[in-house]
Amino acid sequence: MxxxxxxxxxxxxxxxxxxxxxxxxxxxxxxxxxxxxxxxxxxxxxxxxxxxxxxxxxxxxxxxxxxxxxxxxxxxxxxxxxxxxxxxxxxxxxxxxxxxxxxxxxxxxxxxxxxxxxxxxxxxxxxxxxxxxxxxxxxxxxxxxxxxxxxxxxxxxxxxxxxxxxxxxxxxxxxxxxxxxxxxxxxxxxxxxxxxxxxxxxxxxxxxxxxxxxxxxxxxxxxxxxxxxxxxxxxxxxxxxxxxxxxxxxxxGRADDAILSASATIVPEEVEAVLRSIPGVRDAIVFGLPSGPIGALVSALLELDDDAPVDVRPLAAAQLAPAHRPRRWFAGEIPRTASGKPARAEAVRLVQSGEVQSLAV
CATH class of the missing domain: 3.40.50.12780 (ANL, N-terminal domain)
Incomplete structure (x- = not known):
């Protein structure tokens, strides 16, 4: 037992x-x-x-x-x-x-x-x-x-x-x-x-x-x-x-983590890898936020170093196809499970409840 x-x-x-x-x-x-x-x-x-x-x-x-x-x-x-x-x-x-x-x-x-x-x-x-x-x-x-x-x-x-x-x-x-x-x-x-x-x-x-x-x-x-x-x-x-x-x-990434946005399928891990390569971005988690008929908006929550640059969005846009670019950006501590893994579902909840702030530019 x-x-x-x-x-x-x-x-x-x-x-x-x-x-x-x-x-x-x-x-x-x-x-x-x-x-x-x-x-x-x-x-x-x-x-x-x-x-x-x-x-x-x-x-x-x-x-x-x-x-x-x-x-x-x-x-x-x-x-x-x-x-x-x-x-x-x-x-x-x-x-x-x-x-x-x-x-x-x-x-x-x-x-x-x-x-x-x-x-x-x-x-x-x-x-x-x-x-x-x-x-x-x-x-x-x-x-x-x-x-x-x-x-x-x-x-x-x-x-x-x-x-x-x-x-x-x-x-x-x-x-x-x-x-x-x-x-x-x-x-x-x-x-x-x-x-x-x-x-x-x-x-x-x-x-x-x-x-x-x-x-x-x-x-x-x-x-x-x-x-x-x-x-x-x-x-x-x-x-x-x-x-x-x-x-x-x-x-x-896990197949069930894929984001369906308009006619595109976006793999969060591929976008996260690009975001982590940007100077000043310590870590990133990407997820979809429900958005009516288009399916979901690609969204990103970033953990930033104190001296993070203000040009995160254009740097990401230079490396990502239009459908893969986050449309909503947030900054704060990435939620994690007890073992330290990023908790994607909890990140969505935090954003929807207003517990993390939109990324200032």
Missing amino acids: IIPVSGGEPGLLEHLQQIREAGDVPLVGDPRWSTAHWGAMVEAATKAELPDGTAWATLTSGSSGAPRIVLRSAESWDDSFAAVSRFLDAGHGENVALPAPPASSLTLFSLAHSLSGGPRPMLRVTPDADALHGTPQALRAVLDAGAPPRLRAALIGGSHLDPALRRRAEAAGIRVTAYYGAAELSFVACDEGDGLRPFPGVDLEIRDGELWVRSTFIASGYAGAPGPLRRDGEWATVGDRAELVDGRLRLL
């Missing part, structure tokens, strides 16, 4: 071990959740029919909506531990800092790794950290605060890693490996500085523009509400659009 656990409780690692040794399946939640949200998760967990061999229950990030419970076997994580240890350059007895909350699959993976002889987990960054497993935002915070003297490697996932942030980390003596993955697929591709290549043990295939993955890391399914995971024999997909160019994976 699934045993819900609060990620804020003391002795979390020991509690997870006890649950696993009893033959049950831990599900770590966020202590910041509302009572109603906790209730919904507990109800879904209680009703779940578990496939044989289920060892872990994790949560999707909820970057596009409500999180789902993902079920997986022990082997689906165990099989990637050796590669992760190499990327972290850390093993048993060494310390890996985990800034994301334990409710995120990113951190829960590292807790499971520790129980199988991996690095010692630290749920905050301390001077004793030898490695970091977290999001780009966590890496930026570590560098802003002054990197711990022993920190030598970082494994970064959850969202886009700015090349300038990678260079900054490397200048501080930190070797950075970025990766793309999903709660349902686990690790898919990794980037050590020359583009995303298949993660060790993973095969990739593009079918009609959609990314399909074959590995032993794939989850068993869901508890409660179904999700985007689809299977075809040993292959699986969550609907991400992508292309393979010279052996490198180029991600084009």
Whole structure:
């Protein structure tokens, strides 16, 4: 059975071990959740029919909506531990800092790794950290605060890693490996500085523009509400659009994130990549705002450096086709999930409720 656990409780690692040794399946939640949200998760967990061999229950990030419970076997994580240890350059007895909350699959993976002889987990960054497993935002915070003297490697996932942030980390003596993955697929591709290549043990295939993955890391399914995971024999997909160019994976976003505006289909990630290249733009999230008969207006929420230029719009217009240019612009902090991924649905809500300001020019 699934045993819900609060990620804020003391002795979390020991509690997870006890649950696993009893033959049950831990599900770590966020202590910041509302009572109603906790209730919904507990109800879904209680009703779940578990496939044989289920060892872990994790949560999707909820970057596009409500999180789902993902079920997986022990082997689906165990099989990637050796590669992760190499990327972290850390093993048993060494310390890996985990800034994301334990409710995120990113951190829960590292807790499971520790129980199988991996690095010692630290749920905050301390001077004793030898490695970091977290999001780009966590890496930026570590560098802003002054990197711990022993920190030598970082494994970064959850969202886009700015090349300038990678260079900054490397200048501080930190070797950075970025990766793309999903709660349902686990690790898919990794980037050590020359583009995303298949993660060790993973095969990739593009079918009609959609990314399909074959590995032993794939989850068993869901508890409660179904999700985007689809299977075809040993292959699986969550609907991400992508292309393979010279052996490198180029991600084009989730198919259901596409913006339909007039007669055009706009992939938000392609526009975001252009916006991030503009000096002064730290990060960007692009989404559609409903606009009657044309479908949606392409809109952008930007996180700007203090000295951001005033010519963001013309610089974007010089690089984007007319249909792909944002028509509405906003500035402010990009909302993120607990694990640090940009939360597109929440960005739309913030704009519609007037909680972020239009970008001044």
